[in-house]
Amino acid sequence: MxxxxxxxxxxxxxxxxxxxxxxxxxxxxxxxxxxxxxxxxxxxxxxxxxxxxxxxxxxxxxxxxxxxxxxxxxxxxxxxxxxxxxxxxxxxxxxxxxxxxxxxxxxxxxxxxxxxxxxxxxxxxxxxxxxxxxxxxxxxxxxxxxxxxxxxxxxxxxxxxxEYDMIFPYYGLSRNMGYGTKEHIQALKENFSTPIHRKTFKPVSDYLPGFEDIEDIKKLRLQLAATDLLKNTHCLININFIEYYILTSKDNSYNFYSLNTELSKNQICDLVDDILDNDSNKKDISSNLNISVISVEFSKAKPKIKYEKYT
Missing domain, CATH: 3.30.420.10 (Ribonuclease H-like superfamily/Ribonuclease H)
Incomplete structure (x- = not known):
């Protein structure tokens, strides 16, 4: 044998x-x-x-x-x-x-x-x-x-x-998978915790940010929306913290979410086409692209995230 x-x-x-x-x-x-x-x-x-x-x-x-x-x-x-x-x-x-x-x-x-x-x-x-x-x-x-x-x-x-590593850089999540490595602990000390950190875990509980610690509120809104989309079975393709948009795929469709309402549909289609330029399995964008605008309302409770279809 x-x-x-x-x-x-x-x-x-x-x-x-x-x-x-x-x-x-x-x-x-x-x-x-x-x-x-x-x-x-x-x-x-x-x-x-x-x-x-x-x-x-x-x-x-x-x-x-x-x-x-x-x-x-x-x-x-x-x-x-x-x-x-x-x-x-x-x-x-x-x-x-x-x-x-x-x-x-x-x-x-x-x-x-x-x-x-x-x-x-x-x-x-x-x-x-x-x-x-x-x-x-x-x-x-x-x-x-x-x-x-x-x-x-x-x-x-x-x-x-x-995918979370794309949303929350600096913590090395694609390498440590969220475990408490030296790199991860140092990032907590320098950047505070993120919305996906376990607040009851040590040492995360020592580095919870206050609202006054948030340097870029638009970036946080984008991160919260991207996190919400991942939890709802979207696959993250791209996230841009300069122009504030997210591109995902789900159910054989592309989904473009943005904080910016100034882009036209044609501009968005061209942008998505450029992002997917090297994707050999790229579908027809004109008929497989959903466009939405993100809004995030902050309160003492959990942030409220809304997606409104772009018109």
Whole structure:
């Protein structure tokens, strides 16, 4: 028996055990992002077929970023169903990171297209739902289903943090993914925290800005709008802090959001065309572009963000 086959059989021991007991839809569940100072916690649930073979798949932390992308694509192709749950920083501050992690896991289960009949959960986690469950300490190295879930969660969260890095430069988020590195801590000291930082986490709570600390209110409005759009499943293409606009894609359309109402539609179309000039998959802009004007109202409560269709 080859080394790869031995590893494959070992990683499928839990799945085979519960399938032998009549469980045919076993879901592995894992999360990423409990420790960072900012951004969401992301969980994934994955149901794999009985005859699955993904050589080399293990705990996402032990896999290089390049290989993680390859495994991510392979898992999406081969899995019976994949679910994702995302809980953002404001909710984490409300209910604490443990409860937020549990919520993210439950959301990922609910996101599955097929209801599982057994759950394999990484860590020492209490029962998440009424579905029978076994928690496995270091399960991402012991169960192929949990390993797959760890990769899906890790790649999903990394992509979110790379987009946040475009919105909030200086913190190195595309490199540290929100974890408290020396670079990140120094940026907090120099620039204060951002709207995506977890306010209840130390040392973030030591560097919360007051309104008087905001140097560019228009930039903050743009950052708040861009953050809101990402949380509503937009993909960020470009953000410009000089002309104050955002370009996103969603549902096969481009979306242009601006604080500037002086540009004409033709000027905006030309601008978007220039931004997408090197995109080989660029769609026809004239028929696939939505244009909106951003307004942000500040109050003691959460800022109110509105998007009005450009006329």
């Amino acid at each position: 080859t080394k790869n086959n031995t590893g494959k059989i070992k990683l499928l021991e839990y799945e085979k055990k519960f399938r032998s007991l009549g469980k045919t839809k076993v879901a592995g569940i894992d999360e990423v992002g409990r420790g960072p100072l900012c951004g969401p916690v992301v969980a994934s649930s994955v149901i794999l077929p009985d005859d699955i073979d993904i050589p080399g798949l293990t705990d996402s932390k032990k896999i290089s970023p390049k290989k993680r992308i390859r495994f991510y694509d392979e898992i999406l192709e081969k899995a019976i169903s994949v679910g994702i749950g995302i809980i953002n920083e404001d909710r984490i501050d409300q209910i604490n990171i443990l409860n937020a992690t549990i919520e993210a896991m439950i959301l990922s289960i609910e996101d599955l297209k097929i209801k599982p009949d057994f759950l394999l959960v990484d860590g020492n986690m209490k029962n998440l739902t009424t579905i029978p469950q076994e928690s496995i300490v270091k399960g991402d190295s012991k169960s192929l289903s949990i390993s797959a879930a760890s990769v899906i969660a890790k790649v999903t969260r990394d992509r979110i943090m790379k």
